[in-house]
Amino acid sequence: MRILKYAPESSVQGAEDGASRSATIGHATPEGIRWQMPSDRRLVVGCMTGTSIDALDVALVEIHGRGLSMRATLIAAKSRPLGGLAPRLRALADQHPRAAGDIARLSLDFSALHAEAITDLLSLPATTDAYSQESNTADSRERPDLVAVHGQTVFHAPPASWQLLNPWPIVQAVGSPVVFDLRGADLVAAGQGAPITPIFDFLMLRDPRQTVAVVNLGGFCNVTILPPSDAIESVRGFDVCVCNQLLDRIAREYLACPFDEGGRHALGAVPTPAAADQLAAMLDHDPAVGAPRSL
Numbered sequence: 231m232r233i234l235k236y237a238p239e240s241s242v243q244g245a246e247d248g249a250s251r252s253a254t255i256g257h258a259t260p261e262g263i264r265w266q267m268p269s270d271r272r273l274v275v276g277c278m279t280g281t282s283i284d285a286l287d288v289a290l291v292e293i294h295g296r297g298l299s300m301r302a303t304l305i306a307a308k309s310r311p312l313g314g315l316a317p318r319l320r321a322l323a324d325q326h327p328r329a330a331g332d333i334a335r336l337s338l339d340f341s342a343l344h345a346e347a348i349t350d351l352l353s354l355p356a357t358t359d360a361y362s363q364e365s366n367t368a369d370s371r372e373r374p375d376l377v378a379v380h381g382q383t384v385f386h387a388p389p390a391s392w393q394l395l396n397p398w399p400i401v402q403a404v405g406s407p408v409v410f411d412l413r414g415a416d417l418v419a420a421g422q423g424a425p426i427t428p429i430f431d432f433l434m435l436r437d438p439r440q441t442v443a444v445v446n447l448g449g450f451c452n453v454t455i456l457p458p459s460d461a462i463e464s465v466r467g468f469d470v471c472v473c474n475q476l477l478d479r480i481a482r483e484y485l486a487c488p489f490d491e492g493g494r495h496a497l498g499a500v501p502t503p504a505a506a507d508q509l510a511a512m513l514d515h516d517p518a519v520g521a522p523r524s525l
Contacts, residue, residue, distance in 0.1 A: 271292060272293045273290065274292075274293055274377070275290050275351065275376070275406075279382050281450060282474045284311070285312060286309070286310045286347055287309050288344075288348055289304060289307040289351075290304075290305040292305055298462060300433060302434065315340055319340065319384065323383070323385070337396045340395070341396040341399040341400060344395075345399045345400045348377065373404065377408045378408075380410075380426075381393030390417075425467045427454060428465050428467035429462070429465075431465070432465050436458075436460075437458060441455065442455075449475035450470075452469045470513065481495075
C-alpha cells in the first residue's frame with residue numbers, strides 16, 4: 231500500500247482593487263514524487279460539481295504558456311451522475327444535522343467517485359486533433375501533471391466556506407498532485423471566494439474588439455463582464471440570482487424528476503406577468519446584483 235504525504239507548497243495569486251496578494255491552497259502529492267510544474271505544456275484534469283448537486287464533470291485539458299498568457303485546449307470530457315451521493319450531499323448542504331462519522335464517510339465516497347471518473351476519463355480517446363502527439367502516449371494519459379478538484383460546496387457564507395473533499399483517494403488512484411480548496415485563499419484575504427470563473431473567462435473568452443458578457447446558468451446565475459482590454463483589473467464578475475438550484479428543487483418536489491429535461495414542462499406552461507415583474511423589480515433594487523466580487 232502506497233504511503234501518501236501532504237505537501238502544502240502550491241501558491242496562487244489573486245487581485246482585488248488592483249492589489250496583488252499571494253496565499254497557499256491545498257496541495258496533495260504522492261510520496262516519493264518531488265513535483266514541479268513542467269515549463270510549457272501541461273496536462274491537467276479539472277473536476278467540478280456545482281450547487282445543483284446533480285453530476286460530476288471531469289475534463290482533461292492541455293495547457294500552454296503561463297500566467298495571463300496561458301491557453302488551454304480541451305482534450306476529453308465526461309459527466310457522471312452523482313447517483314446515491316446526491317441526496318446525501320444535498321442534505322448536508324441544506325444544513326441537516328449529521329454525525330461526524332457520516333460526513334467523513336460521505337467525503338470519502340464522494341472522492342472515490344472522483345477517482346473513478348478521472349481514471350475513466352484518462353482511458354478515453356482524444357476528442358480533438360489539437361492534442362499534441364507526444365501527449366497522446368499511454369504514460370502521459372495515465373498520469374496528468376496536475377489534478378484540480380473543486381469539491382462540493384456544502385456551506386458558503388464568507389468568510390466561512392466549505393467545499394467537501396478528501397483528496398487522497400484521487401492521489402492514490404491517479405498518482406498526480408491534487409490541488410483543492412480553491413476558494414480558501416481568497417476568503418482568508420477578505421474576499422468573497424466567488425464567482426470562481428472570471429479569470430478563466432478572461433483568459434479564454436475576451437475579445438479585443440468588443441465587450442463580452444459571459445453568463446453562467448448554474449446553481450446560481452453569475453455574470454462576467456470582459457471589456458476589450460488586456461488589463462485583468464477591468465474584469466467584473468458578480469452573482470445575479472438563484473437559478474438551477476431552485477428550478478431543480480421545483481422539479482424534484484412538483485414534477486417528480488431530478489430536473490426539467492429540455493425545459494419541456496417550462497415550455498408548456500403559461501407565464502405569470504405579475505410574478506415576472508416582481509422578480510425583475512427585486513433584481514433591479516438588489517444592491518448585490520452587479521456588485522464586483524473578489525474572484
